[in-house]
Amino acid sequence: MIEAVARRGLQPAGIWLLAVLLLVAAGLCLAVGPVSLAPATLLQGLVGRVSALDPIEQSVLYSIRLPRVAAGILVGAVLGVCGAAMQGLFRNPLADPGLIGVTAGAAFGCVVYLKGAAFAFAGISGVLGTFALPAFALLGGLATTALMYRIASVEGRTVVAVMLLAGIALNSLLGAGTGLVLFFSDDDQLRQFTFWTLGSLGHATWPMLGAALVFILPAFLVLPCFARFLDALLLGEAEALHLGIPLQQMKRILILVTAAAVGAAASLAGGIGFLGLVVPHLVRQVFGPGHRWLLPGSALLGAGLLLGADFFARTVAAPAELPVGVITAAIGAPVFFSLLLSGRRSVFF
Amino acid sequence: MAATAAIQLRDVRFERRRTTILHPIDAILPAGRLTALLGPNGAGKSTLLKLCAGELQPSSGHIDCFGRALADWNSGDLARRRAVLPQQSGLRFPFRVEEVVSLGRSPHPGRGRSREDSRHIAAVLSRVGLAGFEHRLYTSLSGGEQQRVHLARALVQIAGGKPAQCLLLLDEPTNNLDLAHQHSILKLARGLRDEGVSVLAVLHDLNLALTYADDALLLHQGRLQASGPITEVLCPYWIQRCFGLPVRQIHLAGSARPHLIFEPVAPATDQPPSTSPVALANR
Numbered sequence: 171m172i173e174a175v176a177r178r179g180l181q182p183a184g185i186w187l188l189a190v191l192l193l194v195a196a197g198l199c200l201a202v203g204p205v206s207l208a209p210a211t212l213l214q215g216l217v218g219r220v221s222a223l224d225p226i227e228q229s230v231l232y233s234i235r236l237p238r239v240a241a242g243i244l245v246g247a248v249l250g251v252c253g254a255a256m257q258g259l260f261r262n263p264l265a266d267p268g269l270i271g272v273t274a275g276a277a278f279g280c281v282v283y284l285k286g287a288a289f290a291f292a293g294i295s296g297v298l299g300t301f302a303l304p305a306f307a308l309l310g311g312l313a314t315t316a317l318m319y320r321i322a323s324v325e326g327r328t329v330v331a332v333m334l335l336a337g338i339a340l341n342s343l344l345g346a347g348t349g350l351v352l353f354f355s356d357d358d359q360l361r362q363f364t365f366w367t368l369g370s371l372g373h374a375t376w377p378m379l380g381a382a383l384v385f386i387l388p389a390f391l392v393l394p395c396f397a398r399f400l401d402a403l404l405l406g407e408a409e410a411l412h413l414g415i416p417l418q419q420m421k422r423i424l425i426l427v428t429a430a431a432v433g434a435a436a437s438l439a440g441g442i443g444f445l446g447l448v449v450p451h452l453v454r455q456v457f458g459p460g461h462r463w464l465l466p467g468s469a470l471l472g473a474g475l476l477l478g479a480d481f482f483a484r485t486v487a488a489p490a491e492l493p494v495g496v497i498t499a500a501i502g503a504p505v506f507f508s509l510l511l512s513g514r515r516s517v518f519f
Numbered sequence: 520m521a522a523t524a525a526i527q528l529r530d531v532r533f534e535r536r537r538t539t540i541l542h543p544i545d546a547i548l549p550a551g552r553l554t555a556l557l558g559p560n561g562a563g564k565s566t567l568l569k570l571c572a573g574e575l576q577p578s579s580g581h582i583d584c585f586g587r588a589l590a591d592w593n594s595g596d597l598a599r600r601r602a603v604l605p606q607q608s609g610l611r612f613p614f615r616v617e618e619v620v621s622l623g624r625s626p627h628p629g630r631g632r633s634r635e636d637s638r639h640i641a642a643v644l645s646r647v648g649l650a651g652f653e654h655r656l657y658t659s660l661s662g663g664e665q666q667r668v669h670l671a672r673a674l675v676q677i678a679g680g681k682p683a684q685c686l687l688l689l690d691e692p693t694n695n696l697d698l699a700h701q702h703s704i705l706k707l708a709r710g711l712r713d714e715g716v717s718v719l720a721v722l723h724d725l726n727l728a729l730t731y732a733d734d735a736l737l738l739h740q741g742r743l744q745a746s747g748p749i750t751e752v753l754c755p756y757w758i759q760r761c762f763g764l765p766v767r768q769i770h771l772a773g774s775a776r777p778h779l780i781f782e783p784v785a786p787a788t789d790q791p792p793s794t795s796p797v798a799l800a801n802r
Contacts, residue, residue: 261609398630402622406609408574414598414626459612
């Protein structure tokens with residue numbers, strides 16, 4: 171597969187195909203729901219002809235569906251592209267931001283904020299209030315990553331095995347902390363927490379999206395420039411060093427940028443599992459492991475898959491709405507198992 | 520003299536967690552020679568090679584590469600003149616052979632994608648005997664073929680430069696290879712040396728080293744025991760001291776260099792060689 175696609179140089183065509191799929195998924199998510207929008211109405215709404223829509227359609231499109239689709243695209247793309255970058259950094263296709271503790275750290279930050287909001291942070295309101303939850307998630311994620319990097323750096327070099335094992339330990343420690351806070355919470359807080367832990371795109375508002383974008387944009391701008399470096403890193407750290415690459419500097423930037431983006435994505439949509447792990451995997455099966463195509467491919471497929479999963483979550487049990495994180499995990503885990511068992515096992519170890 | 524040395528080690532010592540791995544070493548690798556780095560397991564060969572590659576920093580002492588301290592080199596400039604073949608590669612991703620080799624052009628302006636880069640890549644692939652393998656997946660190759668892919672990657676990294684200013688460090692290049700390929704790799708190294716490239720190779724097979732190398736550094740328990748022309752270093756006295764193996768040197772008719780025969784019974788070779796090791800080390 172990889173050989174055939176790479177030899178004919180079909181990757182650009184593949185990127186276009188993924189982009190079209192993403193557009194179709196976005197269109198479906200915008201048009202279908204309790205209030206359905208005809209394609210013509212939707213198009214007019216999107217190009218800014220507000221008068222063509224009645225007031226209900228306006229509020230559905232601009233206040234509910236557009237921010238939701240924007241959040242889906244942002245979060246899906248971040249999880250896909252950062253998953254690919256982290257797997258490259260660790261030279262192991264099992265690595266993803268969830269694994270090294272960013273997601274758990276963000277979850278802990280969120281829970282601490284929500285619990286503390288009742289008394290300590292009661293004064294935070296207005297614009298500051300909108301930013302407070304994502305900011306706490308992001309702080310949690312960054313702090314975890316920084317600590318992790320500290321632990322895993324021995325004599326100025328990152329030891330990959332130590333970093334992965336430290337990720338496991340940190341994940342369970344933060345999980346315990348989150349569990350403890352949950353234990354002392356009332357019913358109302360519990361429901362908020364659960365929704366956040368399961369993952370959902372329904373919470374996103376325009377101000378939240380704006381706040382998250384500030385931290386996500388650097389990943390989209392910086393990571394494509396790292397494609398060649400990530401390729402070389404797959405050879406090994408020493409080999410990358412021999413190729414004249416400023417290894418430590420590049421690793422530091424990479425970790426910082428991905429931690430910020432994943433933390434911000436988690437604050438938007440909560441914990442959405444398996445996307446960061448499975449998406450780069452699927453893209454690699456077709457495009458090959460070169461990051462030049464893997465990074466954009468993972469961003470597009472991640473966004474498309476998350477929108478598709480969200481569409482499914484909204485429509486399958488309508489009017490009830492399933493948490494999208496449940497859908498991605500339910501699809502992702504079996505796909506992952508099948509990859510594990512498909513004779514490509516040697517890739518993992 | 521110093522300007523022509525590919526590598527000059529001055530009082531280089533290396534310790535890790537207070538254990539001395541290499542005792543102070545002074546040695547010169549003259550440019551344009553094929554030098555074998557020899558010694559039993561755990562003697563510090565790979566550590567010394569990693570120090571020369573700049574992968575490890577010496578605990579004390581200085582390492583010069585082509586007359587300039589290793590730390591003073593711009594990393595890109597150094598990468599265009601010095602390539603390293605590691606003992607083992609951890610590459611587990613299904614890159615195509617051509618892609619792996621093109622990574623070797625990373626330090627060059629074309630970044631592996633220019634027409635000149637493609638020309639160099641095709642040339643080194645046929646040089647290591649992998650012509651026609653361009654589109655094969657790296658992960659589908661045998662261990663020996665993978666080793667040759669990495670050799671090609673190392674060669675392409677210094678391709679296009681002045682050979683006399685290039686250095687190739689090979690860490691056990693004959694690992695995983697059958698007899699014919701062991702010889703073909705060393706023949707290739709010899710060919711590069713004839714073009715003027717300086718080569719330092721960690722080798723285990725002393726007879727292979729005797730056949731192809733000009734000079735040798737012999738390490739034992741972290742100390743440099745002898746250095747100089749390989750026929751002088753690999754004498755029964757030093758081999759017995761470092762490897763603990765009795766050995767006989769035989770000269771075959773038609774062969775310019777001696778061969779070593781290892782025997783369970785010790786021949787009478789307790790006489791130290793006429794040239795003293797100190798004199799050799801300071802050549």
